[in-house]
Amino acid sequence: MVKLADEDIRTREVLDWHGLHVCHAHLSSCSQKLRIFLALKGLDWESHEINVGRNENLSEWYLGINPRGLVPVLIHDGDVHIESNDIIQYLDRTFPEPRLIPAGFEDEVAALLEHEDDLHLDLRALSFRFVFNPRGEVKSAEELARYATAGSGTVGKKKDGRKDVEIDFWRTLNAEGITDDVARSAIARFRSAFDELQERLGQDTCLLGDGISVLDIAWFIYANRLVMAGYPLARLHPKLGDWFEGLAKRPEFAKEIALPPPVAAHFDAGHKRDVEQGKTLELVAGL
Ligand SMILES: N[C@@H](CCC(=O)N[C@@H](CS)C(=O)NCC(=O)O)C(=O)O
Incomplete structure (x- = not known):
């Protein structure tokens, strides 16, 4: 905590x-x-x-x-x-x-959520490469310098190292973007996580049996972002694809994944460019 x-x-x-x-x-x-x-x-x-x-x-x-x-x-x-x-x-x-x-x-959920959090920078990398279509530099050197120095820099009274990991992510993004190799490794980690989730799902409708739990919420959001990036969820993991479609119909979930039309148009433009350049997620990862 x-x-x-x-x-x-x-x-x-x-x-x-x-x-x-x-x-x-x-x-x-x-x-x-x-x-x-x-x-x-x-x-x-x-x-x-x-x-x-x-x-x-x-x-x-x-x-x-x-x-x-x-x-x-x-x-x-x-x-x-x-x-x-x-x-x-x-x-x-x-x-x-x-x-x-x-x-x-409680303990099992905590461990499974930790696994989800471990994939967060992979999710961010794939989002910047295949979804967000950023216009220019995302964080300037000046902003990153302020990031490094502002705030207490401590969590629980101890010097906190997380900010350095974040700054490193943004500097690398500015310097080299998200390379094909980085994208491929991230996709491979998601593919294996989705395989495990599909196994866990078995014949149930939700990841911890038949009632919605925080695991469904957390993985639904990741699955949604991967689908937006062009990951073929339903083709590679059909049962997980059904689980995703079922949750997407619920109002609390549907509301969160709806995109304002200008945002959707901006994301579509990036995807169209990737298609034209033969650089979609499926082609980069050879799926
Ligand atoms: N482990 C953190 C990750 C939080 C995180 O990385 N949040 C992202 C948004 S999903 C963020 O704040 N990004 C900052 C940025 O893009 O500048 C958590 O679960 O709260």
């Missing part, structure tokens, strides 16, 4: 925020996961939208809330919680009805 210590937090106003407040971003996969979770829980929360496209997450103000500069963040009665999977587990314990982590499965 990653609840920040008092000295980690520089933006002191949040200590006075009562109730549930969420700092989140529209197309962020971790934010989508948390918003679906909150909707299924029926919890009311106050929204603080952070525009990561404009790098608002790298501002002094936001780094004063989350020293890692990442979304989402939960502020519950002045306590600041970071890391989407920790936030979800915390909320499920704190507001147990309806349970989205079945009793007795």
Whole structure:
């Protein structure tokens, strides 16, 4: 559980925020996961939208809330919680009805969510290569310099190394983009994770039996992003494809994956260019 210590937090106003407040971003996969979770829980929360496209997450103000500069963040009665999977587990314990982590499965779910989080930079790499179609440099050298120095730089009072990993990702993206080799390795890791999930699904409708759990929410969002990137989910993992289609019809899920028309048009333009250049995800990975 990653609840920040008092000295980690520089933006002191949040200590006075009562109730549930969420700092989140529209197309962020971790934010989508948390918003679906909150909707299924029926919890009311106050929204603080952070525009990561404009790098608002790298501002002094936001780094004063989350020293890692990442979304989402939960502020519950002045306590600041970071890391989407920790936030979800915390909320499920704190507001147990309806349970989205079945009793007795807490440790197994925690381990499986950790596996999901381990693939997060792979998801980001594939998103930048095959979905987002960025216009120019995503984060300037100046913004990255501010990222390096703003905020306390500590989590739980200890110097935190996560920000360096993030900065390294953005510098590499600026310098060389997402290469075919990086894309292929990421796709291979997702393919093997999806094979495991399909096995886990067996004849059930959800990943932990027949009721929706946080695992369905988390993997649905990843599967959706991979499908957007052009990964042939239904062809390579037919049962998982059915599971995905079933969840996509539910209103809480459908709402999160709907794209505003201008965003969809921008993503389509990138995909069209990849098709013309013979550089779609399927062709790059030889699927
Ligand atoms: N392990 C973190 C990952 C959070 C993360 O990487 N969030 C992304 C959005 S999904 C982000 O904040 N990216 C910052 C950026 O794009 O500048 C979590 O689960 O909360």
